[in-house]
């Protein structure tokens with residue numbers, strides 16, 4: 552068994568003349584929460600659909616849990632998916648629908664699975680509610696409950712928190728953390744980059760169908776390679792900071808933020824301590840230190 556849940560090698564998807572995904576390669580290790588990031592039309596949903604086996608790639612190869620996802624039945628019981636804008640069929644009570652789906656999936660105790668999944672997404676009150684009477688946020692959570700049933704080792708969630716109120720969105724994030732805690736791999740797409748930064752161990756950033764960057768969250772946000780010191784008072788002599796061991800660059804951003812780059816492979820806490828020590832010795836007062844940059848800033852810089 553590979554230690555990767557998903558591998559993409561040179562994957563492309565064309566719809567006629569439209570190239571939706573262009574020669575994309577990245578991998579998702581098992582047991583992590585992995586983000587799929589990109590602006591509208593970047594190719595996230597198309598990539599999700601190929602991972603689920605709903606679409607064939609036009610080129611390249613894709614392995615999901617060591618199998619080709621389009622092989623019939625290969626991912627049965629091993630993959631749960633929340634498609635974007637999932638629509639629940641009308642005319643069903645929510646609990647009965649989930650129970651029916653659990654039965655179709657061959658789960659041992661379908662009603663128990665349905666109840667546990669609805670409970671996990673905080674929606675037990677909808678058990679007897681007709682699907683067409685659910686609010687947008689409730690329908691989204693019911694669709695997410697479907698992806699959780701049977702506790703599959705891999706769960707793909709396309710914009711699980713879009714349109715949810717902040718309290719419910721926080722609850723959904725907790726469900727995702729709990730899945731990781733139980734050893735499941737979760738791939739999640741969202742336009743909320745603060746949410747992904749908080750939630751994900753690693754991510755891939757797509758732009759116009761191509762891979763802009765992939766890596767751990769710490770790599771993407773440069774947490775090991777740069778930091779900022781917010782200055783309260785005093786004069787920073789940047790050439791002095793730049794000459795401190797393992798500092799490769801130091802410059803002021805505006806009047807009160809010192810931006811420092813660190814040599815690769817050096818523990819950042821050591822360099823931060825040296826720089827802060829030097830600043831204090833020279834009478835500079837500090838308000839705070841932050842490592843790397845926000846994911847949102849990184850993405851805006853890349854795209």
Ligand SMILES: Nc1ncnc2c1ncn2[C@@H]1O[C@H](COP(=O)(O)OP(=O)(O)OP(=O)(O)O)[C@@H](O)[C@H]1O
Pocket residue numbers: 566569570571589590591592593594595596597598635
């Ligand atoms: N069935 C299709 N036929 C033609 N073009 C398509 C089809 N599906 C997607 N596309 C195009 O492929 C590109 C990528 O679409 P996709 O839905 O994967 O993007 P996305 O990153 O999920 O966007 P969003 O954030 O808006 O959901 C877009 O330009 C879209 O118009």
